[in-house]
Amino acid sequence: MNFVLQEPPSVFDSFNARAVSAERLAKGFIPSANFGTVSRRAHTLVVGPRGSGKTCLLKMLQPAALNVWTSAEAEGFKKKIDFSGVYIPADISWNQQLKYLGADRLPDRLRLRIEAATVTAHVLHAFISTALDRMNITDRSLRRLHLKLSDRVEMQICETLAKRWKIALSAPTLLSLKHSLRGRGMDIWHQAITCASQGNSDNFSVLEAEPLLNFDFLSEVLYLIEVIDDYTGRKDDRWALLFDELEIAPAWMLEKLILAFRSVGQKLVLKLTISPYTKIGVLASPNAPQSGQDFDLIRLWYGYKQEGRAFSSKLFERVLAENGINDTTPAKILGSSPLKGGDESSAGAYTIGSSHHKLLLRAYSNDSSFRDYCQKNKLNLNQINLLSEGERASLIRKITPTVIIRDTFRKPDRGDTSKILQRSRKRPTVYSGADTFFEMMEANPRWLIGVLHEMIPIIKKAGRVTPSKQLELIERTASRFTSMLATYPLGSEGNYSSVSLIRALDAIGAYIHKSVVLDHFSSEPFGSFTVDKQTPRAVFDALGTALNAGAIVLHGSENEHLGEGLLGKRFRLSYILSPHYKIPLRLSRPFPISAAIKTLKSIDEVPAKNKGASLHAIRPQQMELFR
């Protein structure tokens, strides 16, 4: 009998915050330092790849979410947040679907107005929903946000607004207004599609008579705030519009919102999220709002490892606790990381006879170019215990990860480097251990939760996860991730197929692997890349997609964003891909990406069996896992 009693679901079951209710989200929420920034009453632009937690940051600013957020950290934020957040997810139907359903038969001006009107209906609907949520606030520490309306005032507000927007209400209540706005947005859209499919310009006048076509969503929101203020007598009420995933919204909308950073006034702040590779032409103009002055910029990726690590550990613990696993640590479960110094204490790490010492001796005998390095630097491996701390750091500690990776993936060369030195390792367990695990997860909550879900039954049974099992789970996550990359539609400008995106990553990975493992030993091999002028146009789009998905990570100062494009910027591959490409988890020396892209053609000429496994090639087999 195969029937197994399965575990009940937990709050972490859904990986995508977009589909999760505020209440559910609040139960599992862990505030990062970024939440501190986003909860300030200031305009904010949040930039982050898929799964980096953008949606969660915004959704937690809603009164409904704050009302049910009860963890220890919550109280401070509840006292501090002095605005009501209106969450507005961008809807792809605002432009894409309209295009595919034949709206190109509508005159441009009309089509834009229809787009704008559906946005207006959507924004006002979200606003009224939030007002209703504010009426239902029960938490006393959120009294500031509680909206108390008498029946009479509620009816007056609704009648005023309905008159302005020319809406017939089934009852003069906010709830009825909310329903009507939802219906109105759908009606406009429906009419537009009907008109477009009939292609009869006589019908356009019917569409043009729609009152919402003449309203601008920002002005209407400000009007709405004023009406509520006037009827309630509250003058200190503040609101925030929280626009999520603006990369899929019409371009005019993002530009309008960014320009509004400088003009929108005291009553309203704007908080926007976008993917890293989103074109924002307006930021290049001389009057553009400035990050740090006109708005806060939050970058949701972790070049800064410490903060990412703290967040990841907390999330790790929270998920385990949710599943009834307490009194353990990531280190107990995952062990120590060979790439991070392994078990040895720092004092014993480089003594004679230590595992590091043995590693270096092995490299000395197996790897002729490493011997050259030692000789050139007058490094006597049998006296490393005599080195000063400074010498040890600059000569040895720096090269250890490279030596480990070479030791793992390179055959002894016996002085003859012309032979094939590549060594295949099915599950290279050098990538195991808690420290390495967290680096590979890149503080991406969606990846972390995904892997943890698969680890929990194992932890419950055995208390730990073996290095080989860790690698299996990481590889599975990485391969799900790359399968998803292959399904990404590329922009219409790019002629590169989706395979090219994977192949571009493969080329970069292979280039780094060659530099680290196959070439002559270098204390500073390649590990990151810059986008140079020789980069083909199509590769830009592929890189943009990779960046938005989190497959590559931008390296740069905190105020840097991609307003001006990718050219000249420095990136590294996401560490989750490191085991697949057999490369270290290090930023290291950059190379121009065009050098790696040039190798793409020569890969085509090599017979398939010698190519080495491309991420693309492993995918069909991995897909079996999902059947």
Place this chain on the structure above:
Amino acid sequence: VNDRTISVLLFSDLHASKITRRGHNSPSYFEVGVAPRAGEPTPVQSLLGLTKANELQSDPLAADFLVCCGDLTHQAEADGFDAAWKFLHQVKKLTGARQIIATAGNHDVDSRSKSNPSPVDFIKSIKPPFPIQSTRQFEKYWSRNFFLQETEEVRFLVLNTTTTHGVGREHEWGRITDQTLREIREVLARSKPKRINICVCHHHPHRHSEIGLGDYDDIRGGQLFLDLLSEPSNAPWLILHGHKHHPRLSYAQGNARSPVVFSAGSFSARLYPALQARVRNQFYRLNFSISDIARLGTMVGTFESWAWYEASGWQRAPTATGLPDRGGFGYRDIISLAKRFSILPRGKIIGWEKLITRIPELVYLTPDDLGCLFHMLKGEGYSITTEPGQNRPAQLVRK
């Protein structure tokens, strides 16, 4: 005054099945012998989750009785039946239910003699015994095709409508034979009506042919059965059935005390295309307030429904995905209810929760009758807002 509430969990048409061919959809989300995939809830796993208290769920699923209207398995698969029957026992334990009241569906009997010349040999041999532990009742079910199961407040009439399956084309519909009808009449005449009288069967007792679902498979003899249950000497009855995978709540043809007919949606079968766009998989809990039944002099009750979402599991589903997330049945006089709205104050926004404290019978109207009532009121000086896809008003203002 007895203010006890009796609750009944209602499942139907699980169609539990082993996947036989890789890459092809199994007939059911209840897949036997398949490990759950991370992040993909299954109806079974998600339901068991609902029975446990945690910080998101202060009110875990509990009930007094657990009813299953048949089709536990698919095409008489032994492994499927076994898994579903064990699952029901698991749910009984976790919800604190006193008893499982089950009946067989057409998929539970081997009417095509796949593995045995007798269609019922397997199902009669299963452990724990199906549909009931008691040997006396077990024998009545398999020889007389029905039995009565009674407690202080509830009387269940458990009916097997598959008894002729295996003969000719009989597997295409349900049947109550004349002899069975005679015997039911005799047994009911000797039995005392209870506050709550529930008949459990697999096939539908009256036509149910919406969205091209066909009108051939109802119980042959069903009309005579409904007439029997509507006789003045009988208590009002509620009939729970499955088979159609199409949730529906109505009153049977006949007099003003004709049975309430509750067609339960399927718990876990993958729905055929005609249904997919209209309804979801569902399960239900029916609640009976003993004091309200006594006060109103008829069997009234409410239902709660949960709907299946592939990404997020069982959810209380407010919009029209079969039956709404809550509703009622048993109170039929909407004309006199409409007159009582004049007690409401003018110029006030009255939400549903407040409304039912003023006119409590509203909770015992079926969703269809609620729609009729508020349609009548709209023309008479009331403005009413309903949630999209619902007949229950969210707010009402008397002008």
